[in-house]
Amino acid sequence: MSEVRAWVREGGLHARRYFNNVEVQRKADRSWVTQADLEVERLLRERIAARYPDHGIIGEEQGVGAIDREFVWCLDPIDGTGSFVAGLPTWCVSVGLLRDGQPYLGAIYLPILDDCYWAEAEGPAYRNTTPIHASTATTIDNNDWISVSSYAHRQYRIDFPAKTRSLSSVAVDCCYVARGSSLGALIGRANLWDLAAGLAIIRAAGAVAVGLSGAPLDTAQLLDGRRLPEPIIIAPPQLVDLLRSYISRR
Helix, strand or coil, rough: HHHHHHHHHHHHHHCCCCCCCCCECCCCCCCEEEHHHHHHHHHHHHHHHHHHHHCCCEECCCCCCCCCEEEEEEEEEEHHHHHHHHHHCCCCEEEEEEEEEEEEEEEECCCCCCEEEECCCCCCCEEEEEECCCCCCCCCCCCEEEECCCHHHEEEECCCCCCCEEECCCHHHHHHHHHCCEEHHHHHHHCCCHHHHHHHHHCCCCEEEEECCCEEEHHHCCHHHHCCCEEEEECCCCHHHHHHEEECCC
16 A cells, blocks of 8 residues: 555656646546646556556546456546646545455545545555544534535535535545545546545545435446446435435436
C-alpha cells in the first residue's frame, strides 16, 4: 500500500506544477481535460504496468484496457478537473484496485491540502497516518452537511434539513464521508474510475453505497466504462435510508 500512496503523491505533485496555470481542452463529450490529466494518467499507468504487468487498467483519459483479470486498476488522474481549472483545492489523484470486480484498496491524494486518504483490503481507513471512521450520528443537526453534485440544483429535489456543499469531486466526496466530516454524499451517474478508490475507503471507514432507489451497487458491471445506472447515496448505514428519503430526481 505504501507503493500506491507514493504513486498518487507523485502524480499529485506533478499536477500541482500546473495549478493556477491551466490550459483547458475539450474532449469529445465536451468535458474538460488538461495536460496535467494526460500526463498524470500516463505516469500512473507506467508505474502500475512496470510493477504489475498482468493486471488490467482502466482510466478516465486512456479508456478501458483488459478487464478480464482478477485485479483491475481504476485511475482518475485528476478527479475534480473543474476545481483544478478554477483554482479551488478540492481536486485529487485517485487510484483504486478492484479484485474480481469489487473494491479492494484505494488511495486518494489532495495535493493542495497534502492529505492522503487510503485503505487496504483489510483494516481501517486512514487520513495520512490517522485512522478515520464515518459518522456515528443517528440524527441530523442544522450544522451537518452532505455533499452533492455541481448540477444537483438542476437534477434533483433535495429537502435535506441541514446544509449541502458541492466539492466538485466524487473521490473527495467519499473522503469527507469516510472521515465523518460529511454525513453523506449524493453521487450522480459517475464512472468506475471516479469511484473505485473512494468505495474501498468508505467501506473501510464503515460507510456504504446504495442506489438512490435503494438498489445495491454492482461495481463489476461498470468495468467496461459505462456509467452508474442511477445516482447513489454514500453514507453510514444508519443514515443511508434517511438521506435517501430527502432526495428525489426531477
